Amino acid sequence: MVGTGTAVRLVLASHNAHKLEELQRILGPLIPGVELVGYDGPEPVENGTSFEENALVKARAAAAHTGLPAIADDSGIAVEILGGSPGIFSARWGGPARDDDANVALLLWQLHDIADAHRTAGFVCAAALVIPGEGGAATQEVCELGVWPGRVLREPAGEHGFGYDPIFLPEGEQRSAAELGAAEKDALSHRTRAFTALAAEIRARL
Template sequence: MSGPTPGARIVLATGNQGKLAEFRDLLAAQPQLAHLDLQAAVIDAKSAGLGEVAETGVTFEQNSLLKAREAARRTGLPAVADDSGLAVDVLGGAPGIFSARWAGRHASDENNRQLLLEQLADIGDEHRSAAFVCVASLVIPDDEGAPSAEHTAQGRMEGTLLTEERGGAGFGYDPILQPSGETRSAAQLSMSEKNALSHRGEAFSALAERIVEALT
């Protein structure tokens, strides 16, 4: 196992700083964790010295668990991971687990969004329904780094795909998805507004009690 970073209490198995900020914001709302310095207690994959984990699963749940198990094994810390993506109805649920590399393995978020917008350019509003889907996993290791407990939770944020990008906040496909009941894109919401609606916020919130137990 790698030695944990001093002060670290839990690792979020991602290099995505947007996800890390959302996760810390969620934990900051838990009164039992008010005593924790979340900047120090919650570290990401890079701070934990973790490399990329091959996402060999064929579902969000499988990939989420793969990442959380490896982070827990390597660090000896409770580990949280998620696998999430955009499911477009007219594409049969794609990009799905391939969302982060829809335009190629090393594509940027902007590349992925632009390719998807081009592919759906002739699709009318009535057929542009889509949803962000997330499965989050918490793995608590034993003294040898093997999983002693595992928990998963799923979240969805239903919406409609826009025809052009709106907003500069968020990341991934946020600028092109308008959540149901909203007039703004996900990239135009504040972090607290997004966490209250989002697929990731829903999944992480469903795990919040277990995460609090692991940290207290």
């Protein structure tokens, strides 16, 4: 179990520098002594049919490649009137290049004639932990889900954040997610909600 002053080394199964920075901010206060390292191994095929399945696919790959306990997330935006899409396809919604501007432009076009009352959406994050077994011990796996409710704006606003942040208006807010400062976003986001729950599992298991 994690105690004060105990170092915990985790590999983040992502090549996304934004995500590494964000999770360092989120997990630092929750797990004393945590050291979050980036992942430079091969990206696995994300062939799951849910956020949870894809998060576990990535964490398993990083744990197997490095031998370290691994964390991963799979996240995206789920729009109610689109049946939960883009969902797990959020990063590639505008094409295989994973271009944020193309993703945002396509989603806005798909919703261009939809009234504000029906633009309900949520940012969803599944956070997974995989601890490789040692000495014949079974691998440990756990996954937590976090949802940040809101709606899709009609045009981008704000310069912070990434992905769909400029067109997401969080519930109870007058500013887009991209207009929030890092500390404000960290206090509310889907990723914070998922990894706060996961942090309790990390503290208990490592």
